[in-house]
Amino acid sequence: MIGGHSAYRSYQAGCNLAKVAKEYALSLGAVLRLNTEVTGLCRDGAEGRVAGVRILENGVPIAIAARRGVIVASGGFSRDVPLRTAHQPTLVSAYGCTNHKGATGEMIRYARAVGADVLHMEFIQLYPCADPKTGGIDKFAFDCYSGTGYGLIYINKDGRRFVNELLGRDAVSNAQVGSCEKPTFSVLNEAIFRKMARTEEELEKGVAIGRLYRGDTPEQLAQAIGIPENVFAETVARHNEAIAKGTDPEFGKPMNRQMLPMSEGPYYAIAQWPSVHYTMGGLRINTDAQVIDIWGDPIPGLYAAGEVCGGVHGTNRLGGNAIAECIVFGRIAGINAAKAGL
Ligand SMILES: Cc1cc2nc3c(=O)[nH]c(=O)nc-3n(C[C@H](O)[C@H](O)[C@H](O)COP(=O)(O)OP(=O)(O)OC[C@H]3O[C@@H](n4cnc5c(N)ncnc54)[C@H](O)[C@@H]3O)c2cc1C
Structure with missing residues (x-):
């Protein structure tokens, strides 16, 4: 499940589609x-x-x-x-x-x-999870969007959630631009990364290039991104509780059985900010x-x-x-x- 959808309907096909179409067109005599x-x-x-x-x-x-x-x-x-x-x-x-x-x-x-x-x-659609430095999308920016169905949360610089992460891109972007300071962060743990098939090597590289922040505990991660430790630890605990109860009293997010509580580290944060994406x-x-x-x-x-x-x-x-x-x-x-x- 990804933001804005009410059902599991997304399928990742990659650029193979264009490759097949191109080869077929060429086989019919098309000139590029x-x-x-x-x-x-x-x-x-x-x-x-x-x-x-x-x-x-x-x-x-x-x-x-x-x-x-x-x-x-x-x-x-x-x-x-x-x-x-x-x-x-x-x-x-x-x-x-x-x-x-x-x-x-x-x-x-x-x-x-x-x-x-x-x-x-x-x-004009904004993508809420672009890399704030480049404005572009890399694999971790995709994870910020795809991970919401697995329990990834969005937080602001106060260490608090600010939106129902499963809302559409417009609503999430408006919440960022309207009420947050740049950047906001996606927060997840290793178990959620595993759900998205990220390897140990990819995570190490992400940390080495400064794209991923890592901490063994919520408090350590909060230190790494410079946000209040206690508030952030409480945010994570409250979201874990929301998953356990199947209801999100703060933002009314529809909780689902795919969501994992972030009860074990390592914890990761990814900086994100809206970027123009689709017209x-x-x-x-x-x-x-x-x-x-x-x-x-x-x-x-x-x-x-x-x-x-x-x-x-x-x-x-x-x-x-x-x-x-x-x-x-x-x-x-x-x-x-x-x-x-x-
Ligand atoms: C980072 C990113 C991720 C996305 N992920 C998804 C996804 O997972 N699923 C999904 O469904 N959609 C996704 N989208 C949206 C989707 O990829 C695009 O909407 C789609 O590729 C548009 O295809 P298109 O053929 O219409 O145009 P494009 O793929 O943009 O191709 C248009 C081509 O025309 C060329 N062109 C334009 N003007 C001229 C001109 N005057 N002369 C000659 N050439 C010209 C351009 O240079 C370009 O090569 C994503 C978009 C982005 C940016």
């Missing part, structure tokens, strides 16, 4: 153009079809005609500070970003330039993955799939569900674009 930037969409004035794209390939401008259609799959705009602050003024550049450097919104601008409509641009807004599409224009009509020849689309997840995407969207709408867009113009 690396070091190539799309710089615009071309819409035919007479027929109104999107007839191709303009690109810069290794710095050389080229126009490519599309025989059947263009599918925009350019991802979200988490790294596009002007675009994200235009819609969500609080998300200034001081916020880190978990996404790759290509997560910029120019394809949304180009699609708008040929008439596309957008929606939900103001709904729920983007191009308006219909169930055929056609891009819809500002009058509500499909733009002939233009399809979109993945994070560039808006409105598919509503105002807050559940962790683990984006890949499903990419696969489902990517497939629909591919099938429909292949049929078009036949």
Whole structure:
């Protein structure tokens, strides 16, 4: 169980999905153009079809005609500070970003330039457990999120819990930004790390590089991260009791049978702070993955799939569900674009 979910529904597949899709596309004769930037969409004035794209390939401008259609799959705009602050003024550049450097919104601008409509641009998800130093996500930042179902707790600099750890990313991030000083910490013990299949070697390395703080007792861990020892020890004891009783009187967290009490060390803490992660807004599409224009009509020849689309997840995407969207709408867009113009 992970934050925001009401059931066990997350499955970790890793990047193997992209590898398989890439190999299959290549086997069918697809051509991959690396070091190539799309710089615009071309819409035919007479027929109104999107007839191709303009690109810069290794710095050389080229126009490519599309025989059947263009599918925009350019991802979200988490790294596009002007675009994200235009819609969500609080998300200034001081916020880190978990996404790759290509997560910029120019394809949304180009699609708008040929008439596309957008929606939900103001709904931008923060990941509450990013590394406060880099703004990025490493394996320990993933553990901070996945460990909540096993009894990992979030604490502030006073050594107290401040939120129901199983709430959605928006609620946890709001609680951090609204009431805590940077950073907050995830706290867990070795038994919880074992549940997440972390090895001794990984933990040693995490401590050596200063990403993990360790203590044999809650008091020792509190010293290591500079928070009040007694308050923190009480916080751990109270949460252990909540697990034993199956109820969390402080924050109403739904306790479950997977949760382990932190009754034995070593104890670990991981610093965490919200970072811009996912953009729920983007191009308006219909169930055929056609891009819809500002009058509500499909733009002939233009399809979109993945994070560039808006409105598919509503105002807050559940962790683990984006890949499903990419696969489902990517497939629909591919099938429909292949049929078009036949
Ligand atoms: C750290 C992290 C962890 C995540 N973990 C999960 C998870 O566990 N489960 C889950 O479901 N989702 C997860 N997500 C979300 C999910 O990975 C993304 O929503 C998804 O990968 C988006 O896929 P996409 O194909 O739409 O876009 P992307 O994967 O972002 O690919 C878009 C590509 O288009 C390129 N591009 C953009 N503009 C242009 C242009 N003008 N010209 C040429 N190329 C361009 C970009 O450089 C990029 O290569 C995670 C996201 C992050 C950041």
